[in-house]
Amino acid sequence: MPAIRRPAGRPGRFAPYEDFEAGLPKVMVKRPQYFQGIGVFRGARDSTAWVKIHCPHGAMFGGRHIAPGRSVEIKLGRRASFDWPDLIAEKDRLQALADKGLPLEEIDVPTFAKYAEEWLERKKPVLRSFGVTKGNVHSALNPTFGKYPLDGITVGEVNRWIGRQRVKLKPSAVQRQLNTFKAIMNDAVRNGIIERNPAEQADKIKGIEARQRFVTEAEWKTIVETAVRIEEEQEANKERKPHQIRGWLRHYVVWAYNSGMRRAEILSLTWANVRPIEGHGTQIEVINTKTANPRHITCTAEMEAILHALDKLERAKRDDRLFPVSMMTLKRSLSALWKKTGLPDVRLHDLRRTHATMMMQLGIDPKAIAGRLGHSGLSMLGRHYAVDRGDSEAVRLFEAYANIEKRIKVPEGR
Numbered sequence: 001m002p003a004i005r006r007p008a009g010r011p012g013r014f015a016p017y018e019d020f021e022a023g024l025p026k027v028m029v030k031r032p033q034y035f036q037g038i039g040v041f042r043g044a045r046d047s048t049a050w051v052k053i054h055c056p057h058g059a060m061f062g063g064r065h066i067a068p069g070r071s072v073e074i075k076l077g078r079r080a081s082f083d084w085p086d087l088i089a090e091k092d093r094l095q096a097l098a099d100k101g102l103p104l105e106e107i108d109v110p111t112f113a114k115y116a117e118e119w120l121e122r123k124k125p126v127l128r129s130f131g132v133t134k135g136n137v138h139s140a141l142n143p144t145f146g147k148y149p150l151d152g153i154t155v156g157e158v159n160r161w162i163g164r165q166r167v168k169l170k171p172s173a174v175q176r177q178l179n180t181f182k183a184i185m186n187d188a189v190r191n192g193i194i195e196r197n198p199a200e201q202a203d204k205i206k207g208i209e210a211r212q213r214f215v216t217e218a219e220w221k222t223i224v225e226t227a228v229r230i231e232e233e234q235e236a237n238k239e240r241k242p243h244q245i246r247g248w249l250r251h252y253v254v255w256a257y258n259s260g261m262r263r264a265e266i267l268s269l270t271w272a273n274v275r276p277i278e279g280h281g282t283q284i285e286v287i288n289t290k291t292a293n294p295r296h297i298t299c300t301a302e303m304e305a306i307l308h309a310l311d312k313l314e315r316a317k318r319d320d321r322l323f324p325v326s327m328m329t330l331k332r333s334l335s336a337l338w339k340k341t342g343l344p345d346v347r348l349h350d351l352r353r354t355h356a357t358m359m360m361q362l363g364i365d366p367k368a369i370a371g372r373l374g375h376s377g378l379s380m381l382g383r384h385y386a387v388d389r390g391d392s393e394a395v396r397l398f399e400a401y402a403n404i405e406k407r408i409k410v411p412e413g414r
Helices: 015-022 084-099 112-123 130-145 155-168 171-190 217-236 249-259 263-267 301-311 327-341 349-361 366-373 379-385 389-407
Strands: 033-035 038-042 047-055 059-061 064-066 070-078 274-276 282-286 295-298
Touching: 015 033, 015 038, 038 084, 047 084, 059 070, 064 070, 070 084, 112 130, 112 171, 130 155, 130 171, 155 171, 217 249, 217 327, 249 263, 249 301, 249 327, 249 349, 263 327, 282 301, 295 366, 349 366
Parallel strands: none
Antiparallel strands: 033 038, 038 047, 047 070, 059 064, 274 282, 282 295
């Protein structure tokens, strides 16, 4: 086919683009070449049109992240399908999106149920209470939000869900479910699937009170005596329940009281975490922590004695856990223990609070206490775990001052 002959005279508007394309090799083997952001690649069979877009704010395209300040090459299709005005208009459109930090491609927004399932799969290795979180998704969130695309969930819908949940659940339970929802939606925001999390503007859940329960000396004595009595009953019934693991309950609660460790942290301990330190007793390496930062805890004399007792405990072969029971067995056993103590509002976490409070009252450095508990700062310690020692000292000073005032004779007539 003969080349199109253009009339002589003033060059056309798109002449620079035509000259650029005319100067390209007949067959290219690597990447497209560009002129003012528009590219062409000539293959052995066909030519394709491309654009190069600068991303000042970064971007997501084709499943990969483009760092801020870098450029991305986007294939538009067959060169014959576009004329120069089309290519320039498309390049300008995409560049405007990039300049505003908007997505460069249409995103197929998944439903909440689909995204939540993928999120659970990714988070399974790191979530400490995976079973609880999975239950929140399947039983509390999916029935309401599961069928909606992520960008179709409104603040109003979240508020209506909160209202329905509050009718049948305690405020703290609804808050835990909402926290799971927030985590999933925040993940979608970080991945560029939605622009904002509707839960951030939702109504606050009222009625949640920070729990400050501490175990008194008398209550602690009752807890230990009750645990001993339960173990004696288990030993007496061992013929009827030969497979029941016995002799661990009292050791578990005493360990929690002496260490300040969390429930799951204790349950995940193995003998490999026990580190005898010559001349300095024994330290426990705590790995399964809430913050994912391992820490070391020095054993008290009672903890040392528990280690010797646990070493003699009957257990399955190759079970190297200090406490060879499942989480479900632990929950059931502790529920029975609290019920038999006659202390209706006591929980295992109260032993952790009591441990922190006792150390605070002894005048131990708050940083050392926070380190033993596994806190990165001191705010949680004062807010949830330890009675304010400063307040206690203030009361003692006030009482001392008040007693002095009583001994001072006030002159008459004043």
